[in-house]
Amino acid sequence: MLRALSRCHDPVVRLLAPRNTVLIETVRGRKSRTDPKAKSKLDRIKTPPPVDPVEMVVLKERFTEYNLILRALRLEFKEQVLRKKYEDEVGSAAEERTKKEAEEHRSLMAWNDAENLRLRQIREQRVQKETEAAELKRREAILLRQQELEDYIKEKERQILQLQEEAKDFITMDNLDERIEEALDNPKNYNFAIDKEGRVVKRTAIQ
Amino acid sequence: MVKKKRLRLIAEMARKIRAYRELKNRPQDSQRYALDYDTMTRPFTGKKLPVLAWKDVQRETRLFTLLAGMRVFGVGRLFTRKSWLDEHTEPCYWKITKVKVDYTAENMDHGKAWGILTFRGKEEPTERELDKVMYHDWRLVPKHEEEVFKSCEPVPEAPVRYVKYPPLLRAMILAQKAKELGVDASTLPEPSLPMKRDIMLNYDYFRSQDEKNQEGTPV
Numbered sequence: 001m002l003r004a005l006s007r008c009h010d011p012v013v014r015l016l017a018p019r020n021t022v023l024i025e026t027v028r029g030r031k032s033r034t035d036p037k038a039k040s041k042l043d044r045i046k047t048p049p050p051v052d053p054v055e056m057v058v059l060k061e062r063f064t065e066y067n068l069i070l071r072a073l074r075l076e077f078k079e080q081v082l083r084k085k086y087e088d089e090v091g092s093a094a095e096e097r098t099k100k101e102a103e104e105h106r107s108l109m110a111w112n113d114a115e116n117l118r119l120r121q122i123r124e125q126r127v128q129k130e131t132e133a134a135e136l137k138r139r140e141a142i143l144l145r146q147q148e149l150e151d152y153i154k155e156k157e158r159q160i161l162q163l164q165e166e167a168k169d170f171i172t173m174d175n176l177d178e179r180i181e182e183a184l185d186n187p188k189n190y191n192f193a194i195d196k197e198g199r200v201v202k203r204t205a206i207q
Numbered sequence: 208m209v210k211k212k213r214l215r216l217i218a219e220m221a222r223k224i225r226a227y228r229e230l231k232n233r234p235q236d237s238q239r240y241a242l243d244y245d246t247m248t249r250p251f252t253g254k255k256l257p258v259l260a261w262k263d264v265q266r267e268t269r270l271f272t273l274l275a276g277m278r279v280f281g282v283g284r285l286f287t288r289k290s291w292l293d294e295h296t297e298p299c300y301w302k303i304t305k306v307k308v309d310y311t312a313e314n315m316d317h318g319k320a321w322g323i324l325t326f327r328g329k330e331e332p333t334e335r336e337l338d339k340v341m342y343h344d345w346r347l348v349p350k351h352e353e354e355v356f357k358s359c360e361p362v363p364e365a366p367v368r369y370v371k372y373p374p375l376l377r378a379m380i381l382a383q384k385a386k387e388l389g390v391d392a393s394t395l396p397e398p399s400l401p402m403k404r405d406i407m408l409n410y411d412y413f414r415s416q417d418e419k420n421q422e423g424t425p426v
Contacts, residue, residue, distance in 0.1 A: 037253075045255070045258060046257075046258065047258050048257075048258070048259060068402050068403075069370060069400070069402070072370070072400050072401065072402050072403075072404070073373075073376075073400065075404060075408075076400065078408060079408055082408045082413070083413060086410065086413040090414075
């Protein structure tokens, strides 16, 4: 029912308050629109503070004067600010400024274009060099591969020829008997001896 | 990301019905502005009138209390307010053109009225709804006194006053002007601040000022 709407409270003077009293902070606006009047305040008649007429007249005069002066000053300041803004937009210096800015922009753009051109040429040269180097490498690779292929073929041919050579000495069903005879006739001794100095002795006791 | 809002159609309908009922059961003027003269409370809201208003409420009358006793409900008659009589020397009055009485009032004591205001001698061109009709402040101008009441010699508008600037600002202005013109500050005239200036600070104003500055040099 009762809601705290805002917590802006009057600061309590803590210096002058004695130590043992309870510090109550005033909170304004605790009640909402629909809350009824407090029962203790139903018969309360709120009288405004008494006003001294002479003082009121004097104060009113002074305040009207003060407000008029302040309003005039505010108008002056506002006029200055708006005039400055007007001058910025539609002033004597504004057109020159815009022209200068346009000039600057154009020169900067020209410089930028020149830079772009220069860098483009450098880039093109570099790219060309790179393509040439790549081309060379490719060609070399091709040659290398071809060379390898040829070497391989040659190697294989050599092996084939060697095999053909060896095939003449192979044992076949025809010369089986002769070769057996031959093997039995010449016994081969594979034994050998070696000592720590590394001298090899092939002649051993034949079994 | 945000969940789709649920369409609460019945709540919407209820809201509309409540608004319609509020419109239909609006309190009449007679209910709202009824006053208990003994306790100085309004029975509709239960609120008390402020203490400084009690004297006026007991002594003076409301506009429609006066209108209820007149022929044609006072259309075409002049009415002043006691606060105006106290405050201003020039005549301020309402000339009533249209009256709409609240039919629920017992003595036809409340309603709305329209009229032409003459405030401090200056008449307004169009008719307006009278405000503060329910205030206990109104006085009827009798027919035989109307001419005397309306007559007033028009007070000429006071010429625009010029005031000195505050000292620091004055010093700043003088210094700036001296710098611009290249002359010593003591030879410059005293800058004065006009209290009232009827200008609108917009584009056209500055343009006209520029043209005036340009026209200043005679060809």
